Amino acid sequence: VIASSTALEPSASARARAALLLEQRLGPSKVATDPDVCASYARDESEAVGRVPDAVVTCRTGDDVVATLAVARETGVPVTPRAAGTGRTGGAAPVIGGIVLAFGGMSGIKDIDRREQIAVVEPGVVLADLHRAVEAEGLFYPPDPNSLESCAIGGNVAENAGGPRAVAYGVTRDYVLGLEAFLVGGAQIFCGRRTRKGVTGYDVTGLLVGSEGTLAVFGDITLRLVPKPDSVGTLLLTFATARAAAEAVTAVIEQGLPMRCCELLDEATLDALRAAGHPVRSDAGALLIVEVDGDEALCERRVEHVGGGFDEAGALEVLVARAGRQRDELWSARREMSRAVRRMAKNKLAEDVVVPRTVLSELLDHVRRDQEEHGVRSMAYGHAGDGNLHVNYLWDADDERPRVEAAIERLFRRVVELGGTLSGEHGIGVLKAPYLSLEQPAPLVTLQQDLKRTFDPAGLLNPGKIFTGASHRAC
Ligand code: LAC
Numbered sequence: 001v002i003a004s005s006t007a008l009e010p011s012a013s014a015r016a017r018a019a020l021l022l023e024q025r026l027g028p029s030k031v032a033t034d035p036d037v038c039a040s041y042a043r044d045e046s047e048a049v050g051r052v053p054d055a056v057v058t059c060r061t062g063d064d065v066v067a068t069l070a071v072a073r074e075t076g077v078p079v080t081p082r083a084a085g086t087g088r089t090g091g092a093a094p095v096i097g098g099i100v101l102a103f104g105g106m107s108g109i110k111d112i113d114r115r116e117q118i119a120v121v122e123p124g125v126v127l128a129d130l131h132r133a134v135e136a137e138g139l140f141y142p143p144d145p146n147s148l149e150s151c152a153i154g155g156n157v158a159e160n161a162g163g164p165r166a167v168a169y170g171v172t173r174d175y176v177l178g179l180e181a182f183l184v185g186g187a188q189i190f191c192g193r194r195t196r197k198g199v200t201g202y203d204v205t206g207l208l209v210g211s212e213g214t215l216a217v218f219g220d221i222t223l224r225l226v227p228k229p230d231s232v233g234t235l236l237l238t239f240a241t242a243r244a245a246a247e248a249v250t251a252v253i254e255q256g257l258p259m260r261c262c263e264l265l266d267e268a269t270l271d272a273l274r275a276a277g278h279p280v281r282s283d284a285g286a287l288l289i290v291e292v293d294g295d296e297a298l299c300e301r302r303v304e305h306v307g308g309g310f311d312e313a314g315a316l317e318v319l320v321a322r323a324g325r326q327r328d329e330l331w332s333a334r335r336e337m338s339r340a341v342r343r344m345a346k347n348k349l350a351e352d353v354v355v356p357r358t359v360l361s362e363l364l365d366h367v368r369r370d371q372e373e374h375g376v377r378s379m380a381y382g383h384a385g386d387g388n389l390h391v392n393y394l395w396d397a398d399d400e401r402p403r404v405e406a407a408i409e410r411l412f413r414r415v416v417e418l419g420g421t422l423s424g425e426h427g428i429g430v431l432k433a434p435y436l437s438l439e440q441p442a443p444l445v446t447l448q449q450d451l452k453r454t455f456d457p458a459g460l461l462n463p464g465k466i467f468t469g470a471s472h473r474a475c
């Protein structure tokens with residue numbers, strides 16, 4: 001999947017001048033122009049392949065960011081910000097080359113304020129490092145995209161990442177109080193606040209979170225923390241079918257039983273787990289991995305109530321795994337699922353659609369029927385408590401691709417029909433841009449493009465994302 005863009009391409013001489021100016025102003029230690037080095041910045045962890053950038057800047061300070069944006073302005077060469085490059089939709093792929101602004105060198109945790117329950121961090125901090133640091137202080141940063149050992153907070157903020165714990169705790173946006181933001185025009189702003197509440201002016205912070213690197217480049221990120229729960233209980237629930245599992249999730253949530261994670265794995269996913277040596281019952285057509293938390297006594301009660309709720313709702317088996325190998329193995333299998341699936345076929349396109357959770361069973365039916373009718377191989381798993389399903393389409397032969405794309409379009413149409421949305425956590429990026437209009441009417445798209453022009457009139461910041469008409473369909 002080669003990404004492309006209708007954005008204006010800078011000339012070869014502009015690119016060369018940009019690289020030269022960057023080297024002069026930032027020093028060669030922060031600027032790479034070697035094609036082999038640059039090649040590793042052409043893509044993220046999705047199928048979207050950008051163009052090898054002309055220069056990669058490893059920024060170490062806010063001044064480096066300001067200097068890089070100035071070079072972009074002066075030369076007309078675009079900048080693509082990149083945190084850890086683990087994105088799933090091509091957000092960090094430089095679609096017309098230019099400058100990649102990499103944040104691996106800005107990974108400091110500047111402050112953890114225990115009394116205010118706030119952290120201030122740089123964009124390159126790896127999420128698991130942040131988790132460990134705040135948990136050592138008795139605090140908790142809930143968002144936990146499954147790539148947490150490798151993804152970085154800057155990318156999480158850019159994509160408004162979610163993860164299994166979103167069902168109880170919400171997504172990245174719910175924790176970003178304030179942002180230092182570098183605008184491509186040269187201004188440096190702090191939007192948001194360090195207080196728990198605050199409604200002054202428009203919610204610019206909320207707009208920048210999830211803007212996929214297209215509106216501003218982030219500096220320090222101010223995050224809200226919560227107290228760390230003392231105990232966690234895990235339940236593994238087996239169901240005959242994915243539909244039965246999804247209906248049980250709705251029933252249990254309807255009863256007001258709180259879960260902090262509620263992950264569903266469909267039959268094709270269970271087959272893959274069995275093939276990888278995980279002990280999954282042969283009559284299981286779906287599995288739920290559920291977590292509850294609280295202080296010890298509360299957690300015990302929640303395990304009992306939630307377990308009982310699922311039992312009543314038709315689970316074939318309810319296993320409680322407070323600790324131990326099976327729990328850890330299943331969670332690590334779940335967390336590695338996206339990468340493991342990638343190795344199962346030559347090609348993979350992974351979606352992260354969301355529907356109201358009461359109709360998740362309808363969506364699962366669609367996925368199963370579509371597979372039967374059209375023979376396109378897919379595996380579905382995801383955050384059932386949020387109605388957020390990862391449908392992974394797999395294929396080997398290149399000529400199968402049109403059939404996969406047709407299946408994706410049918411999926412998106414069904415999702416929209418069910419009152420859902422195309423992306424719950426991975427963003428639109430390059431890969432979903434051609435489908436934006438299936439969900440959003442023209443005036444809304446135009447309004448967003450107007451906002452983009454206000455922030456970035458020359459289209460220098462991460463061009464080719466969200467709104468582009470050209471993408472994997474065209475190439
Ligand atoms: C997951 C990521 C890919 O849930 O969103 O596995």
Ligand code: ZN
Pocket residue numbers: 146163352382383390425
């Ligand atoms: Zn996910």
